[in-house]
Amino acid sequence: MLDLIAFDADDTLWHNETIYSLTQNKLKQLLSKYRNTDTLEDDLYATERRNLHYFGYGIKSFTLSMIETAIELTDGQIQGRDIEQIINFAREMLETPTQLLEHVEETIAALSKTHKLMIITKGDLFDQETKIAQSGLADYFTHIEIVSEKTAGTYQILLDKYNLNPSRFLMVGNSLRSDVLPAVEIGGRAVHIPYHITWQHETAANESQADYFELEHIGLLPGFIETLR
Amino acid sequence: MLDLIAFDADDTLWHNETIYSLTQNKLKQLLSKYRNTDTLEDDLYATERRNLHYFGYGIKSFTLSMIETAIELTDGQIQGRDIEQIINFAREMLETPTQLLEHVEETIAALSKTHKLMIITKGDLFDQETKIAQSGLADYFTHIEIVSEKTAGTYQILLDKYNLNPSRFLMVGNSLRSDVLPAVEIGGRAVHIPYHITWQHETAANESQADYFELEHIGLLPGFIETLR
Numbered sequence: 001m002l003d004l005i006a007f008d009a010d011d012t013l014w015h016n017e018t019i020y021s022l023t024q025n026k027l028k029q030l031l032s033k034y035r036n037t038d039t040l041e042d043d044l045y046a047t048e049r050r051n052l053h054y055f056g057y058g059i060k061s062f063t064l065s066m067i068e069t070a071i072e073l074t075d076g077q078i079q080g081r082d083i084e085q086i087i088n089f090a091r092e093m094l095e096t097p098t099q100l101l102e103h104v105e106e107t108i109a110a111l112s113k114t115h116k117l118m119i120i121t122k123g124d125l126f127d128q129e130t131k132i133a134q135s136g137l138a139d140y141f142t143h144i145e146i147v148s149e150k151t152a153g154t155y156q157i158l159l160d161k162y163n164l165n166p167s168r169f170l171m172v173g174n175s176l177r178s179d180v181l182p183a184v185e186i187g188g189r190a191v192h193i194p195y196h197i198t199w200q201h202e203t204a205a206n207e208s209q210a211d212y213f214e215l216e217h218i219g220l221l222p223g224f225i226e227t228l229r
Numbered sequence: 230m231l232d233l234i235a236f237d238a239d240d241t242l243w244h245n246e247t248i249y250s251l252t253q254n255k256l257k258q259l260l261s262k263y264r265n266t267d268t269l270e271d272d273l274y275a276t277e278r279r280n281l282h283y284f285g286y287g288i289k290s291f292t293l294s295m296i297e298t299a300i301e302l303t304d305g306q307i308q309g310r311d312i313e314q315i316i317n318f319a320r321e322m323l324e325t326p327t328q329l330l331e332h333v334e335e336t337i338a339a340l341s342k343t344h345k346l347m348i349i350t351k352g353d354l355f356d357q358e359t360k361i362a363q364s365g366l367a368d369y370f371t372h373i374e375i376v377s378e379k380t381a382g383t384y385q386i387l388l389d390k391y392n393l394n395p396s397r398f399l400m401v402g403n404s405l406r407s408d409v410l411p412a413v414e415i416g417g418r419a420v421h422i423p424y425h426i427t428w429q430h431e432t433a434a435n436e437s438q439a440d441y442f443e444l445e446h447i448g449l450l451p452g453f454i455e456t457l458r
Contacts, residue, residue: 054323056355060289067296068316076309080300083312087297094283125354126285126377148355 001228002115002189004142004164008173009121009128011195012218013108014135015099020062021197023089027066030085034074044069045200052201056148058124063090094127098134101195103219105137110222112140119144120158120171122178150178152185159186170228172221177204184210191215191224230457231344231418233371233393237402238350238357240424241447242337243364244328249291250426252318256295259314263303273298274429281430285377287353292319323356327363330424332448334366339451341369348373349387349400351407379407381414388415401450406433413439420444420453 010016024044028037047065055061066086070078111117119141121128128146132138143162147154159166166187173179174195181204183190190212215224239245253273257266276294284290295315299307340346348370350357357375361367372391376383388395395416402408403424410433412419419441444453 054320055289056353060284060293064289064292064316064319067312071309071313074309076313078309080303080305080307080312083296083309084300084305087293090293091283124285125375129377146354148358 001168002170002225003168004116004118004162005111005170005172005225006118006120006158006183007108008171008175008179009119009131010123011174011197012101012172012179012193013104013119013137014101014131017195017197017199019093019096020199023062023066023093026089027070027086030082031070031073031078034077037073040069040073043073047072049201056124057122058127059090059093060124060127063087094130098131100135100137101218103217107218107221108137108140111225115225116142118142118162120147120150120155121145122147122150150175150182152182155183155186155188159188170225172218174198175202175204176206177202180212181206181210184212189213189228191221193218193221230397231399231454232397233345233347233391234340234399234401234454235347235349235387235412236337237400237404237408238348238360239352240403240426241330241401241408241422242333242348242366243330243360246424246426246428248322248325249428252291252295252322255318256299256315259311260299260302260307263306266302269298269302272302276301278430285353286351287356288319288322289353289356292316323359327360329364329366330447332446336447336450337366337369340454344454345371347371347391349376349379349384350374351376351379379404379411381411384412384415384417388417399454401447403427404431404433405435406431409441410435410439413441418442418457420450422447422450 007013024041028040031037044065047069051061051065055064063086067083070086117140125146132144145158159169169188170191171179171183171188172191172193174193176192180190180192192212192214213224215221236242253270257269260266273294276298280290280294284293292315296312299315346369354375361373374387388398398417399420400408400412400417401420401422403422405421409419409421421441421443442453444450
C-alpha cells in the first residue's frame with residue numbers, strides 16, 4: 001500500500017520543544033530581576049512571529065528573538081552580561097544531546113526492513129544535521145530532506161523529486177499545521193502523533209476536515225500500517 | 230568533456246562579503262563611542278571562529294557573534310538599545326537585495342543551453358533559499374544543494390548522489406578552501422574566480438599544489454570551457 005513513509009523529526013523522533021520550553025523558563029528567571037515576567041511567553045512569541053520572515057526557524061532565530069524581547073521588556077535596561085547569558089542559553093541548547101522519544105529506535109529499525117523511509121524536517125540546516133547525526137538513526141532513512149517551511153507546495157516538490165504517488169505516501173508527525181494538513185492536501189496519507197507540548201505556531205484547527213489518523217505513540221505505527229494493507 | 234558544472238553562490242554568482250564588510254563597519258561605528266575599535270575585525274573573527282562549531286555560517290550566526298564581541302569589547306557596558314541596533318543590522322543585511330556579479334546572468338544563461346548546471350552553496354538554509362529565489366537564476370540550474378560545510382567528503386557525497394564522474398565534473402567558485410581544493414582533492418576539476426574581498430576563514434594556501442584554473446571573471450568561463458573540449 002505504501003511506497004514510502006516520511007517522518008517529521010523534532011518532537012516526532014526526538015525531544016525538541018521541551019528544550020525550548022526549559023530555555024524560556026531560564027529567560028523568565030533571568031528577566032525576573034528587572035520586571036514582572038507573567039506575559040513573557042506571549043511577548044516572546046510575538047517577537048518570534050515578527051522575526052520568522054527574517055530569520056526562519058531554529059535555535060539561532062529563537063535566540064535573536066529572546067535577546068530582542070529581553071531588551072524590549074526591560075526598556076533597554078538589561079545588562080550586557082545578561083544578554084551574554086542568553087547567548088549561553090543558545091549554546092546550552094545546542095549542546096543538549098539529542099534524546100529519542102520512547103519506541104522510536106525499535107519502530108524505525110523495524111519499519112526500515114519493510115519500507116523506504118524518509119525524514120522531512122524544517123528548521124535550521126546546521127541544527128538539524130547535528131541532531132540527525134547524533135540520533136544514530138540516519139542509516140535507516142533512504143532520503144533526508146531539510147526544508148525551510150513545510151507547506152503543501154513543499155510536499156508536492158518532494159513527491160515530484162522522488163517520483164512518488166501521493167496515495168502511496170504516508171507522512172508521520174506531531175504538527176497538524178506542518179506535517180498532517182499539507183500532506184493530506186496534496187493527496188497523501190498522514191498520521192498525527194501529538195507531542196505533550198505544542199509550540200503556539202504549530203497549532204492548527206482542522207478546518208478543512210482533512211482525513212488523517214491519530215496515534216498515541218510511534219510504537220503503534222507498525223501495527224497501524226499492517227491494517228492499511 | 231563535462232557532464233556538469235557546479236557553481237558556488239556567495240561571491241561567485243552574487244555579492245555577499247561586501248554586505249558583511251559594510252555591516253562590520255557599522256558595528257565599528259556603533260562601538261566607537263565605548264572604546265577604541267582598531268582590533269574589531271580580528272576580535273570579531275576570533276568570536277566567529279569560536280562560535281562556528283555551535284552556530285555554523287550565515288547572517289544569524291554572524292549577528293550572535295557581533296553581539297557577543299560587542300559585550301566583550303565593552304566589558305558588558307554596551308546598552309540594550311545598541312544591541313537592538315545590531316539586530317537591526319541583521320535585518321538590514323537580510324533585506325539587502327541579492328545583487329548579481331557582473332557577467333553572471335548572461336554566462337549562466339548561455340552555459341545552461343550546453344551543460345547541466347548545479348549550485349553548491351554552504352550556509353544558512355533560509356538565507357541561501359532567499360538569495361537563490363531573489364537571484365532569478367534558479368531555473369537555469371538542474372540541481373541546487375545547500376550544505377553546511379564544503380569539504381572533500383561533501384563533494385564526494387554529492388557526486389555519488391548524482392552519479393557523476395569526478396573527471397567530468399567542474400566546480401567554479403571564489404574560495405580556494407571551500408570550492409577549489411576539496412573539489413580537486415576528489416579528482417574533480419576546478420576554476421577559481423577570486424572575489425575582491427575574502428573572509429579570513431576562506432583563505433587557504435595551496436599546499437598540496439592542487440591543479441586548478443584561475444579566471445579573472447565569470448564571463449571568461451564559456452571560452453575557457455571550449456578549450457577543454
